Amino acid sequence: MLPNFPKPVSEDNRPVNRTVKVDDRLYDYLIDHSVREPQILEDLRRETAQYHMARMALSPEVGQFLTLLVKLLNPQKVMEIGVFTGYSTISIASGLSASASMLAIDKKQMWLDIANKYLAQADLLAKVDTLCANALQVMQEKAQQESESFDFLFIDADKANLLNYYSLGKKLLRPGACMVIDNTLWWGNVADESFDDKDTKIVRQLNDTIHRDTDVSLSQLPIGDGLTLVRKNTISSEP
Numbered sequence: 682m683l684p685n686f687p688k689p690v691s692e693d694n695r696p697v698n699r700t701v702k703v704d705d706r707l708y709d710y711l712i713d714h715s716v717r718e719p720q721i722l723e724d725l726r727r728e729t730a731q732y733h734m735a736r737m738a739l740s741p742e743v744g745q746f747l748t749l750l751v752k753l754l755n756p757q758k759v760m761e762i763g764v765f766t767g768y769s770t771i772s773i774a775s776g777l778s779a780s781a782s783m784l785a786i787d788k789k790q791m792w793l794d795i796a797n798k799y800l801a802q803a804d805l806l807a808k809v810d811t812l813c814a815n816a817l818q819v820m821q822e823k824a825q826q827e828s829e830s831f832d833f834l835f836i837d838a839d840k841a842n843l844l845n846y847y848s849l850g851k852k853l854l855r856p857g858a859c860m861v862i863d864n865t866l867w868w869g870n871v872a873d874e875s876f877d878d879k880d881t882k883i884v885r886q887l888n889d890t891i892h893r894d895t896d897v898s899l900s901q902l903p904i905g906d907g908l909t910l911v912r913k914n915t916i917s918s919e920p
Contacts, residue, residue: 743905744772751776756832759783763838767796786816820849837863840880856915866907
C-alpha cells in the first residue's frame with residue numbers, strides 16, 4: 682500500500698509565489714551576483730568544453746551550491762558516482778574538512794585522468810581517491826561491508842542504473858545523512874509527455890520513487906538540470 686501523502690496542489694489553488702522563471706537575462710544576473718568560481722574550475726570548464734559531451738559537466742552555480750552544502754553538513758565519509766572531468770569532485774572536495782575522505786568513481790579512465798590533473802593542481806588528492814570501476818558493483822560491495830557508514834553521496838551517472846544507485850545509496854548512508862542526485866528535471870523533459878525515451882522514463886520513475894519513499898525527507902530544486910536532496914530519516918517508517 683502506498684503511503685498516505687497529502688494530495689498535490691489542486692488546479693484551483695496554484696501557488697502564487699511560485700519559483701521564478703529564469704531566462705537568460707536573469708541567469709546572467711544570478712551568475713554575476715552569486716557565483717564566485719575559482720580560477721581552477723573555470724580552467725577545467727574551458728578544457729571540458731572541448732569535448733562533445735561537455736554538457737554533462739556541472740554548471741558553476743550547482744558546483745558552488747555543493748561546496749556550500751558540504752561545508753554546512755561537514756561529512757567525513759563521502760562517495761561520488763560519476764566524476765566526468767571532475768568539476769563536481771573538486772566542488773565537493775573543496776568544502777570538506779581536513780579529516781574527511783572521498784571516493785570518486787567513474788567508468789572511464791580518460792575522464793579520471795583530467796579530474797586527477799585538476800585535483801592535483803587544487804591540492805585535493807589527499808582527500809580524494811578516484812577509482813575507475815563499475816560504480817554499481819562498488820556500491821554493492823560497500824553496501825555489504827560498510828552499510829550505513831557514509832555521510833554524503835553525490836550521484837551524477839548513467840540513467841540506466843539510476844534506481845539501483847538510489848536504492849544502494851540508501852543502504853550506504855547512515856541515518857541522518859544526505860544524498861544528492863543530479864539531472865532530476867532532465868532538461869525539462871520529465872514534465873513533457875511527448876518525451877517517452879528510456880532515460881526520461883527512468884528519471885520520472887526515480888522522482889516518483891523518491892516522492893513516495895517514507896524513509897527519506899526530500900527537496901527537488903530547479904537549479905542546473907534539477908537537483909534532488911535526500912536525507913535518510915533517523916527512524917525508518919517501514920513496518
